[in-house]
Amino acid sequence: MRDIAFGQYYPAKSFVHNMDPRVKILLSIAYIVAVFLVAPFHYLGFAACLLFVIIATLFSKVPFLRILKSIKAVLFFVILSAVLQIFFNTNGNLLWSWGIIKITDEGLFNAGFIVARITLIVMGASLLTFTTTPVELADGIESLMYPLKFIKFPVHDFALVMSIALRFIPTLIEETDRIIKAQKARGADFESGNIFRRAKALIPVLIPLLISSLRRADELADAMDARCYSGSDKRTRYKKMKITYRDVLGFLVVAGLITGVVFLNKFYILITVL
């Protein structure tokens, strides 16, 4: 369970790591928009997005292999959508058929299109999580949600809940690991039997886990109380987020990317003619 590459922070000192988390989040969203803007059959747009990811990765010092590996987490999803497109899209010219299965050229194109879209999006998103710690992410999201305060949305509490949840994920994984081992030592069997038996076998793990989570929550609340925590607006920050030249540069590059994609969509025909 510890080996999930997607969504893990990769510690390094780099141009991208040092960018403002707020800007990184916004730019990631802009990048995803750029990927969605690429129109079908205009594959140069995808090439532009891929180029952007590669350059951003170079500037982040994250090994490119790591970024590729993050696709593994959604591999099943990618394959499933590709297969559905290939076998069940009946529009376009028929290339091959067998019973109800018909493979058409449009199906193949659509499959390629979807695979490219998902892969590019996952690569971009994982670059964000590789270069931004969960705490920075939570701070960034809180700050970006600030306008919601005007409709009385408890932004700060929401952000606190989010960062506590993020903080406790590794702890929970560790705890689960330990309880599973303790019950295995008492002869619990999680691997054999049908699905109902297996679900039932999880009870001796889930109950201790639930109890220790409740205990943890209690302790954390007490500890916060003891340090006079109150979720007021007057709290200052330990780390101030600041926009620097890096962020301006990043903004310009992504703006360039979006313009490029729109341009490629519009002038694709022009380019092929030339």
Next chain:
Amino acid sequence: MRIVTENLSYVYSEKSKELAVQALNNISLTIEEGEFFGIIGQTGSGKSTFVQHLNGLIKVGKDKGSIVIGDFNLTDKKCDFKSLRAKVGMVFQYPEYQLFAETVKDDVAFGIKNFFPALSEKETEEMVKTAITLVGLDYEIVKDKSPFDLSGGQKRRVAIAGVIVTRPEILVLDEPVAGLDPQGKREFTELLKNLHKTTVKTIVIVSHDMNFVSENCTRVAVFSHGELYAEGSPKEIFSDFTRLKELGLDLPVTAYLTEKLSETGIKVESDITTDGFSDAFAAAYIENKEKRRREE
């Protein structure tokens, strides 16, 4: 059952270059039946990783050495881990966190239901009763209580009853006294000694409490950075003052006193248990006094 490990190594996250941790490196260790075996070492030295190998919770990797316990060859793919786990009981740090059932009785019976499902209700209850009594609780009082309504020390006892209920021959404990008060620690030590005398043949215990180790263990292994640093009787291990300090380990009070006294010229030869030390010290003291009187 005898425990023999040879050249045992283990690496966490072996596939990943950055995350790989060599937790064990070529550990060869034999623990005889009947021993009260202590394992010490600073944090992260691989003690927990080692003991988790002993009942197959961590499997021996390919070309990572071998473990044989009695008739069980843990390196063998066909090894019957379920039977092994019935023979080798394992108590983790904070064992009370593994309680889950509605009543103490059911929780303690969990192991029997898993290992010996063929036993009748009556036989099961008999075994549960024996185990709960062994850990020093009153069966009639606690059997229908929720384990979560007990005190911390009682919870820990129930958890241990849940492990010894299947009558393991070897009991492995990983820092079992963490978080207990001095009184709780003393009671727990008595409980272990009693178990060792009556039901469990071999005890393997990971401990940070050097006084406990010098007092109770027949033999001690010192782990350091995943390697077996030293092995021997408590006396042998704790006589090497400076080396242990280098490893960041404490000394039992008796070893410390022996060392201090020898600096002032009083040689106290003992097995460094409290009793042994007191006797030897009394003898040395009287001898010293007599010597002085003669000199006068």
